[in-house]
Amino acid sequence: MGNLFANYGEAVAMILFVIGFANLLLHKNLIKKIIGLNIMDSAIYLFLAQKGYIAGRGVPIVTDGVQSVEAYINPIPSGLVLTGIVVSVSVSALMLSLTIRLYRRYHTLDLDEISTLLKKEGV
């Protein structure tokens, strides 16, 4: 149980990850599944940003010419997460457009109904 309460931010990120994963597994509705995947994305970003955070240090923007490591937090996770957030929106746009195509074909969003219809069609 060592650092579980000291690392409460990371613990919350992991719990969010599991909640999103449960959403993805247990819901039959495709929209809910996509929201679950987005929550998993956010959890991973939260974990990465927690890794780069150092208590008592400031935003990685050079102020007053101070350029020592002691003044700023780690900038690398911020850069990684910044690119990740923008990619996640394109991923969710892609998934939503696939959902619209599925709805146009089968007129339902329930995965069970879609799979039974597929069986009837003999695919």
Added chain:
Amino acid sequence: MSKLKSREEYEKTGSFRFWRWLDGRRDPYVGQVEMKPQTPVETPELTIRERLRDSQAVRDKVYDIENNKSLNFFHRVYVLAAIVYCVGLAVILLAMVAYLPPTGEADRPVNNEVSARYIESGLQETGAVNIVTGMILDYRAFDTFGESNVLFAATTTVLILLHRKKKNQDGRVEELENDRLLEPKRDAILQGSATVLVPIIILFGIYVILNGHLSPGGGFSGGAVIGAGLILYLSAFGFERAEKLFTEKLYKTVSFAALTTYCLAKSYSFFTGANHLESHIPLGTPGAILSSGLIFVLNICVGMVVACTMYTFYVMFRKGDF
């Protein structure tokens, strides 16, 4: 056509008739067989009702999930397994977190010499006051280039999936798909607030992009803000006015120009840097708006790509056409 005979003589020969028959230029049965106009097939109303009822019965049978035994059994096992798996995953991950070094301390393996290098000599090497922007657009610029291409590829895929032709043969289908018929056309409150807000939002986006190397923000966030402003303009004033501003040609031109500029500029800078040549790109004084060399240009490129991507996503989702 033969060159040895004149046209009249040639038309009397058998080969002419054979070729004419083969090409299908003349129907041999015209004038020989009595033709009757086809009567339109009338479906009796009873058949339509039967079909309706049959399709309803098929639907009932297909959607009869409650009585499908194999599906029910699978569901019970699946839900149980999923819950057990999720709980197990949560326990394993939380145990992992318990063994991690505490958050917020400086002497951790994450804070190694790489981040120290970025912080200590980032300002001299890239000229950007914002260390994050200096990192993602100078040290790791190809990474960001790949990501801009990911955005472009996502837009292309959404275009393929949701694109619809402007002239639909079946007008009824278009009417059903067109959800704009149901929304208010000239909403006074929305238009009034959009008139005030849209210029401010777009101006703020431009400010965020241009100050990306000095303050928080940059191409990604500023581009998203500009895209949101364009979407607000679109939903307030309708597609007719927005189409005057933003067309498919503009999207193609802007994305292509921005991606090409990014690729060429960064290739030049990496090429000269790898060969120990002078790149002749002035870094300027740190803190000035026209400083930090290529980062200023790259921010604008990324911002344009992101803004176009966001707007195109929305337009494709709403209408399926520019």
Added chain:
Amino acid sequence: MTVFQCVLFGFLIVCAVSVSFSKNLLNSVLIYMSFSLVMSIVWVTLQSPDLAITEAAVGAGITSLLFFATLKKIHAINTRREQEKKDVFQGLNEKNVGEEVSRRE
């Protein structure tokens, strides 16, 4: 800052759980939108304002707009006229089937 962060984290978990328990799709999308907004405040407390701006513009703004557009396309948001049309169609269908069944019998 610790208490503030704990409150925000608690809000995040409540939002994530209530997304899966809400019956209405529109409700769950709205809850996800507020999840993103709280996330952008968390970024500020973690000293990353770049992420906060991006998350507020992308996560809370554009992702939710795309979700709303999708819900409109899949007719999960019922306008009054669509609902009326649906009711009329269903009524016709049932009447027809019932008549047909009674005639055959």
